[in-house]
Amino acid sequence: MRVVDLDALEAAGIANARERAELIKYLDGLGFTAEDMLEAELRGRLFGLAGDVLLWSGRPTYSLNAAARAVGVPVNDLSHAWAVLGLTIADADVPALSQADIDGLATWATLRTVAGEEAALSFLRVLGATMARLAEASGTMIRLAQPDILMTHTRDELATARAYRAVAELVPGISTLIDSVWRHQITSARTYFEHVIQDSSASVTCGVGFADLSGFTTLTQLLTPTELSDLLIEFSGTVSDVVHADGGRVVKFIGDEVMWVGSTPAQLVQVAVDLVEHPRAREAGLQVRAGLGYGSVLAIGGDYFGNAVNLAARLVAAAAPGQILASTDVRDELTDWPAIPLDPLILKGFDSPVMAYDLHLSR
Amino acid sequence: MVDLDALEAAGIANARERGALIEYLDGLGFTAEEMVEAERRGRLFGLAGDAVRRSGRPTYSLRTAAEALGLSLEDVAHFWAMLGLTVPSPDDVVLSQADVDALATCAAMKARMGDDGGLLRLIGAAMARLAEAEVTLLRTSRPDFWITRSQDELTTAQAWRDVAELIPGIGAMLDIVHRHQTTRPRLFESVTVNPSESVTCGVGFADLSGSPRSPMCCPPRSCRPCSMVSAQPSPTWYTPTTVDW
Numbered sequence: 001m002r003v004v005d006l007d008a009l010e011a012a013g014i015a016n017a018r019e020r021a022e023l024i025k026y027l028d029g030l031g032f033t034a035e036d037m038l039e040a041e042l043r044g045r046l047f048g049l050a051g052d053v054l055l056w057s058g059r060p061t062y063s064l065n066a067a068a069r070a071v072g073v074p075v076n077d078l079s080h081a082w083a084v085l086g087l088t089i090a091d092a093d094v095p096a097l098s099q100a101d102i103d104g105l106a107t108w109a110t111l112r113t114v115a116g117e118e119a120a121l122s123f124l125r126v127l128g129a130t131m132a133r134l135a136e137a138s139g140t141m142i143r144l145a146q147p148d149i150l151m152t153h154t155r156d157e158l159a160t161a162r163a164y165r166a167v168a169e170l171v172p173g174i175s176t177l178i179d180s181v182w183r184h185q186i187t188s189a190r191t192y193f194e195h196v197i198q199d200s201s202a203s204v205t206c207g208v209g210f211a212d213l214s215g216f217t218t219l220t221q222l223l224t225p226t227e228l229s230d231l232l233i234e235f236s237g238t239v240s241d242v243v244h245a246d247g248g249r250v251v252k253f254i255g256d257e258v259m260w261v262g263s264t265p266a267q268l269v270q271v272a273v274d275l276v277e278h279p280r281a282r283e284a285g286l287q288v289r290a291g292l293g294y295g296s297v298l299a300i301g302g303d304y305f306g307n308a309v310n311l312a313a314r315l316v317a318a319a320a321p322g323q324i325l326a327s328t329d330v331r332d333e334l335t336d337w338p339a340i341p342l343d344p345l346i347l348k349g350f351d352s353p354v355m356a357y358d359l360h361l362s363r
Numbered sequence: 364m365v366d367l368d369a370l371e372a373a374g375i376a377n378a379r380e381r382g383a384l385i386e387y388l389d390g391l392g393f394t395a396e397e398m399v400e401a402e403r404r405g406r407l408f409g410l411a412g413d414a415v416r417r418s419g420r421p422t423y424s425l426r427t428a429a430e431a432l433g434l435s436l437e438d439v440a441h442f443w444a445m446l447g448l449t450v451p452s453p454d455d456v457v458l459s460q461a462d463v464d465a466l467a468t469c470a471a472m473k474a475r476m477g478d479d480g481g482l483l484r485l486i487g488a489a490m491a492r493l494a495e496a497e498v499t500l501l502r503t504s505r506p507d508f509w510i511t512r513s514q515d516e517l518t519t520a521q522a523w524r525d526v527a528e529l530i531p532g533i534g535a536m537l538d539i540v541h542r543h544q545t546t547r548p549r550l551f552e553s554v555t556v557n558p559s560e561s562v563t564c565g566v567g568f569a570d571l572s573g574s575p576r577s578p579m580c581c582p583p584r585s586c587r588p589c590s591m592v593s594a595q596p597s598p599t600w601y602t603p604t605t606v607d608w
Contacts (some may be wrong), residue, residue, distance in 0.1 A: 052428055055546050057539040087543050104539040107532030114529065115504035126496045127540060134489045135544035138482055147477040170475065171542070173468030174486075178541060179534040180465035181446050181486055183418045185494035186530060188448065193498055200506030202499060233481055237445075244447055249495070250488055299499050302492035 006199065014041045014107045023047060023158045024056045029088060047157035051164035054171050064089050067097045070104050081108055084121050085128035126301040142167055153308040192249060195263040202343030206261050207268030208312045211239070211275045214321035216256035232256065238280055246271045257316070261304060265294050265333035269359055272324045276360055291315030292326040292359070294333055314347040324360040333355045337350055365389045375402045384408060384517045408516035412523030416530050419459030426453045428463045434470055442469040445480040447487030497533065501526045
């Protein structure tokens with residue numbers, strides 16, 4: 001067993017090394033060198049070192065300038081791509097990127113050759129935002145499950161170092177999980193698009209649905225943060241299960257609202273019915289409402305834009321609790337489905353009154 | 364030399380008429396068994412790309428994966444569903460070793476973090492969105508990627524193979540961006556002062572004013588710059604007030 005020279009470490013720059021001897025011995029036991037520890041101390045992350053190394057994509061050996069040379073692109077282009085991912089590098093001459101980062105950036109360089117510069121940047125933008133959201137959500141879940149990763153919670157560097165290391169040990173497995181799911185979702189997306197594409201443009205023909213919880217704004221003022229969190233987690237889980245079970249695709253959640261798409265109007269309405277009639281909502285004393293549109297929409301970056309989207313969003317806002325309001329486009333595709341025509345609705349952003357049909361109360 | 368008659372006898376329809384496709388697949392090293400199996404799935408034209416896209420050769424069913432991991436079949440199927448993936452029949456051999464490793468991580472997350480599926484759903488939703496974005500990018504930049512567009516099996520086989528070769532690289536990019544995004548805001552120590560869901564911050568919305576019909580006033584292709592017009596407020600961003608982001 002090695003003997004850690006605490007005096008030497010303190011002289012080299014680790015403050016109060018003797019008082020932090022247990023932490024230093026723990027790091028030494030994991031194989032970290034004095035240089036590793038000094039570098040971490042300089043970043044104010046001695047307690048985080050054991051976990052940080054598992055989170056990094058590799059040892060930073062490339063500066064931004066060196067990375068640009070390695071990838072074979074102008075440094076400004078590379079810097080812009082990194083910024084589009086939501087990431088920053090303060091100094092272009094300081095090593096900040098690993099070999100894995102260079103490999104990832106090389107993929108971007110290939111992608112822009114295949115798809116064009118703007119299309120590749122748009123994809124990076126979606127990728128960065130998606131991974132940022134995932135990182136933030138997983139961070140929240142982890143700190144709730146393992147509060148000892150917070151220094152402010154333990155006030156003990158060693159306890160936090162150990163807790164953080166234990167959580168970080170999951171990261172390589174999560175990387176495998178993400179890659180596996182990504183590859184399967186590519187197949188799923190490809191299959192879905194085969195049913196909705198019209199041509200090689202970004203337009204597709206599909207159903208678009210929105211659903212939300214009636215009275216959610218009032219609820220947010222009545223519930224504790226924990227109750228609100230539990231409600232939203234259960235809502236998103238239940239809704240995801242229903243949409244997937246009925247063959248639809250969840251586009252996004254915005255608070256208590258979900259947007260989904262389906263390749264056929266029948267599939268779209270089935271999701272809406274299953275959401276509005278879901279027994280868990282009833283048990284919780286909540287009512288769901290939905291708005292549905294159908295037609296040609298732009299599918300860009302995993303999101304959807306166009307008249308059918310706008311109309312469905314306005315219809316859910318106009319729906320009463322438990323109501324499913326559908327546009328004429330949906331109604332025309334489902335001639336066998338009972339529908340109650342409503343008086344034309346005045347909807348924000350639409351110049352003239354819009355016809356809508358109730359597809360739930362009619363059943 | 365490919366024996367087209369033998370392939371036809373083994374189940375590949377019109378093998379002689381599809382000789383160029385079969386020779387292309389043979390040139391990439393695919394065996395007769397692999398071609399026959401792909402034909403059975405109606406994916407002979409997709410075989411070259413599918414092999415690159417997948418996470419490895421399928422060697423496990425849900426049932427054998429559950430046995431290998433020491434989990435119940437129900438647990439494994441539940442994990443798969445929470446990831447937003449279609450649950451196969453218990454004995455269909457569709458999972459690779461990498462998929463089984465991924466399922467092991469699901470179990471570890473549940474055991475060590477008490478995760479009841481919230482994070483799995485998030486990962487599934489995030490990957491679904493990215494996959495849509497990726498497929499959109501590929502289908503608009505390489506339309507021959509679709510058999511319905513090319514009407515030619517060899518053309519689509521080659522186009523799908525070309526773009527599928529990007530998928531492992533993009534998967535690696537997801538990993539590095541996830542790692543950087545995880546460490547960037549110091550989510551574990553500095554974002555909040557206590558282990559609760561609550562943080563104190565500012566919340567903003569912005570959108571483009573104007574009629575929601577306006578994006579449809581021009582042909583969809585020329586509409587891209589206007590595509591931020593959405594009925595939903597977007598984007599959302601947060602500004603710190605009392606926390607150190």
